[in-house]
Amino acid sequence: MGEYLPILIVGAIIGVFALIFLVVYGLDRKKKEDMGFERNMPDREIIRRLLAYAAPYRREFALALVIMVFSIGYDLLSPLLVGDIQALVKDDFALEDLYARVAVYAGILAVSLVCTYLQAVILQKTGQKILTRIREDVFTRIESLSHEQLNNIPVGKLVTRVSNDPNAISYMFTNILVTLVKNSLVILGVLGAMLMLNYALTLMVLCFVPFVVLFTVIFRRFSRKMHRRVSNATTDLNTFLSENLSGIKITQIFNQEDRKMEEFLERSRRLEKAKQGRMLVFGIFRPMVYMLYISTNLCLFYLGAKGYIQDISFLGQTITSQIVVSFYMYISRFFNPIQTLAEQFDMLQRSFASAEKIFSILDMEPQVVDEPDAVELQQIRGEIEFRDVWFAYKPGEWVLQGVSFHVEPKQTVAFVGATGSGKSTILSLICRNYDIQKGQILIDGMDIRKIRIASLRRHFGQMLQDVFLFSGDIRENLLLGLEGVSDQQIWDACRYVNADGFIRRLEAGLDEPVRERGNNFSAGQRQLLSFARTILHKPSVMILDEATANIDTETEVLIQDSLERMKNIGTMLVVAHRLSTIQHADNIILLSHGKIQEQGTHQQLLSQKGRYYQLYTLQYRKQQLQSS
Numbered sequence: 001m002g003e004y005l006p007i008l009i010v011g012a013i014i015g016v017f018a019l020i021f022l023v024v025y026g027l028d029r030k031k032k033e034d035m036g037f038e039r040n041m042p043d044r045e046i047i048r049r050l051l052a053y054a055a056p057y058r059r060e061f062a063l064a065l066v067i068m069v070f071s072i073g074y075d076l077l078s079p080l081l082v083g084d085i086q087a088l089v090k091d092d093f094a095l096e097d098l099y100a101r102v103a104v105y106a107g108i109l110a111v112s113l114v115c116t117y118l119q120a121v122i123l124q125k126t127g128q129k130i131l132t133r134i135r136e137d138v139f140t141r142i143e144s145l146s147h148e149q150l151n152n153i154p155v156g157k158l159v160t161r162v163s164n165d166p167n168a169i170s171y172m173f174t175n176i177l178v179t180l181v182k183n184s185l186v187i188l189g190v191l192g193a194m195l196m197l198n199y200a201l202t203l204m205v206l207c208f209v210p211f212v213v214l215f216t217v218i219f220r221r222f223s224r225k226m227h228r229r230v231s232n233a234t235t236d237l238n239t240f241l242s243e244n245l246s247g248i249k250i251t252q253i254f255n256q257e258d259r260k261m262e263e264f265l266e267r268s269r270r271l272e273k274a275k276q277g278r279m280l281v282f283g284i285f286r287p288m289v290y291m292l293y294i295s296t297n298l299c300l301f302y303l304g305a306k307g308y309i310q311d312i313s314f315l316g317q318t319i320t321s322q323i324v325v326s327f328y329m330y331i332s333r334f335f336n337p338i339q340t341l342a343e344q345f346d347m348l349q350r351s352f353a354s355a356e357k358i359f360s361i362l363d364m365e366p367q368v369v370d371e372p373d374a375v376e377l378q379q380i381r382g383e384i385e386f387r388d389v390w391f392a393y394k395p396g397e398w399v400l401q402g403v404s405f406h407v408e409p410k411q412t413v414a415f416v417g418a419t420g421s422g423k424s425t426i427l428s429l430i431c432r433n434y435d436i437q438k439g440q441i442l443i444d445g446m447d448i449r450k451i452r453i454a455s456l457r458r459h460f461g462q463m464l465q466d467v468f469l470f471s472g473d474i475r476e477n478l479l480l481g482l483e484g485v486s487d488q489q490i491w492d493a494c495r496y497v498n499a500d501g502f503i504r505r506l507e508a509g510l511d512e513p514v515r516e517r518g519n520n521f522s523a524g525q526r527q528l529l530s531f532a533r534t535i536l537h538k539p540s541v542m543i544l545d546e547a548t549a550n551i552d553t554e555t556e557v558l559i560q561d562s563l564e565r566m567k568n569i570g571t572m573l574v575v576a577h578r579l580s581t582i583q584h585a586d587n588i589i590l591l592s593h594g595k596i597q598e599q600g601t602h603q604q605l606l607s608q609k610g611r612y613y614q615l616y617t618l619q620y621r622k623q624q625l626q627s628s
Contacts, residue, residue: 014211014295017288021218046355053130054173060126061178067115067122068182074112076189079329080197081105084322119178127174134166138361146367147433148393156239161361164234165354172351176344183337183344190334197330198323204299205331208292212338215292219285220349226278227353233271235357240267293335300327368435374452380444380459380540382409382571384430389439391422391429399425401594402439407587412572414582416615417591423575426591427543430573431460461539465546467526469518474503475510477518478533485536493535498561499528531566541571579616580623588612 054061085101138161142150194202244251244260251260301324384407391400400422407413415423428434429441432448441448448456469477478490490510494500502525506512518526534542544563560581566572576582583602590598590605590612598610605612 014208014292017291018211018214021215024218041356041359043352046352046359049359050169050172050355053133054126054177057126057129060122064119064122064126064178065181067119068178069185071112071115071119072182072185072189074108075186075333076193077108078105079326079333080193081108082325082329123174123178127170130173131166131170134169134358135162138162138166138358141362141364144366144369145364147428149364149367154239154243156237156242157235158361159242160235160238161358164238165231165358168347168351168354169358171347176348176351179340179344180348183340186337187334190330194327194330194334197326201300201303201323201327204303205296205327205334208296211292212289215285215288219281222281223278223285223349224353226274226281227349228356229274230271230278230350231353231357233267233274237267237271240264289335289338293331293338296331296335297328300324300331368432368453370452371449374450375455377443377446377451377455377459382411382540383407383442383444384541384571384573385440385442385445386426387440387442389429389436389441391425391434391436393434399594400429400436403591403594403596404439405587405589405596405599407571407573409571410568411586412567412574412584413587413589414574414576414585415589415591416576416579416582416612417597421591422594423591424545427462427545427573427575430541430543431457431462459540460543461534461537461541462543462545463527463530463534467518467523467530469514469521469526469529471516472514473508473511474506474514474529477514477529478510478536480533480537482536490532490536494528494532496535496565497528497531499525499532502528535566535569539570541573542566542569544572544574544576546575546577579612579619590615 081101081104085098142158142162145153191202191206194205240263244264251257386403386405389400389403390398392398399420403422403426405413415426417423425434429436430443430448432453435449443451443456475487475490478493479485487510491500494503503509503512514520518529521529563572563581564584574582574585579602582588585602587599588602588605589596592611598605598608598612600608606616
């Protein structure tokens with residue numbers, strides 16, 4: 001028994017490490033239960049859903065698998081050839097025999113390299129197709145979410161879900177899955193070859209396998225937790241950057257650069273700490289697997305040396321130098337895939353963590369959806385009616401309370417009132433950006449919930465106070481994907497809303513570049529462009545939400561003239577604080593605390609000497625003071 005003492009010592013050392021890891025694993029599990037962590041998506045469910053994306057490309061993966069089988073031949077046959085060469089050179093041999101064996105070795109290596117190259121090409125092309133499909137699904141789902149859902153999700157988080165997370169998943173399809181299959185086949189093939197070569201030494205090697213499995217299970221727990229922390233910290237940093245780079249002018253105006261830098265550094269340090277934790281976990285696991293590899297080789301050399309020097313056998317099996325050489329290479333072939341799996345496991349957990357984030361978006365059900373019997377609306381007259389409409393953004397906090405009114409086709413109706421009275425909410429509800437809790441909203445006598453959302457919104461043209469222009473040029477921003485429109489039609493629309501004047505003064509005209517959010521144009525110019533964009537899309541109902549606010553006097557004159565012309569196009573709904581801009585409206589509705597307090601024409605409301613009269617008088621006096 002004493003002659004196997006060194007092997008027992010090695011086993012004891014490995015056992016101590018295993019015991020330490022088990023204790024840490026148990027403490028971490030208890031800590032997780034005490035902290036009440038949320039239940040995360042199981043790996044099996046993640047794999048099932050990811051494989052659904054790979055299913056259409058099963059032929060490509062099958063071809064890569066066939067090619068991979070040929071490349072495995074090198075891993076299985078090369079140790080036997082090297083061992084054969086070792087046995088050959090021990091005695092007298094013919095040089096031709098050595099050349100023949102070397103040629104066979106080189107041929108197997110060449111075939112393996114060609115197969116590896118072809119496999120990589122196939123997988124990369126297939127992986128990019130899958131990546132594109134995932135991105136399309138995520139972007140489509142984000143587009144389908146309601147305004148309320150989008151308001152609750154930071155933009156930076158959505159950017160991360162569409163860009164960063166699919167990249168991590170792509171690596172799984174292009175590398176990890178096939179590597180897992182290949183390494184599994186290599187391990188099984190190597191075990192089979194070792195059993196045929198010397199089953200006693202193979203049993204010695206297998207004694208180390210339970211420790212490999214144990215370390216892998218423990219690593220899985222810590223690795224996934226670390227990857228989730230890294231993903232959360234990355235999302236938090238992206239969200240912070242998205243918001244603060246957009247508002248950096250405000251930061252500069254209020255001289256808050258130092259405070260924002262501290263906030264940025266705090267999030268950056270959080271990400272750094274999370275990545276260091278991930279590196280620590282991986283830095284412990286990989287050396288432990290390497291330790292098992294070295295320990296196996298030490299045991300092999302110890303037994304091989306005893307057998308060669310003292311001419312003894314191990315478990316009834318003779319150990320020769322040829323067997324030692326072949327087993328040394330096979331042990332490398334056995335543990336190298338495990339070592340690779342350790343590296344791939346790191347990426348696999350990153351892919352799972354990213355997939356979990358993506359599926360959290362894909363699993364979000366849009367709050368505003370088409371009814372099963374919703375119809376396509378080809379055209380509308382523009383008749384709008386609210387019947388006892390109640391709406392709240394938060395349960396119990398009513399923004400609209402029993403609102404009822406009727407708008408005839410081609411009428412201009414204005415909504416006025418204090419901030420928070422429900423004016424803009426009414427406009428959002430008409431377009432079905434939100435769904436009401438009680439009551440009915442009718443378009444041409446039809447409940448808007450019976451109309452397909454895309455069809456409904458197609459007939460509305462919205463002109464908001466904060467005009468959003470996309471990066472590109474003026475023409476692209478006016479058309480927004482509209483096809484079959486000539487330049488002459490574009491110029492006619494611009495001329496109709498008085499936007500042609502400043503566009504013609506630009507060096508490139510309609511091809512003038514538009515920077516991010518249109519910040520190279522004034523607020524008035526952006527508003528005129530939004531009017532032209534609306535005219536080109538030929539809406540039946542036009543919505544103006546504070547469209548004339550924050551506009552200089554000269555531009556306001558142009559906008560007012562444009563509005564007068566646009567009244568002839570269809571029904572117009574206007575929200576305005578400046579009562580002087582809505583004097584000619586067919587109906588003015590004054591809201592207070594979500595209820596209609598007064599309504600009528602400008603002259604009718606003035607004659608009532610009510611709240612509207614008070615607001616108008618107050619604004620009139622203010623204008624008089626400013627002009628004097």
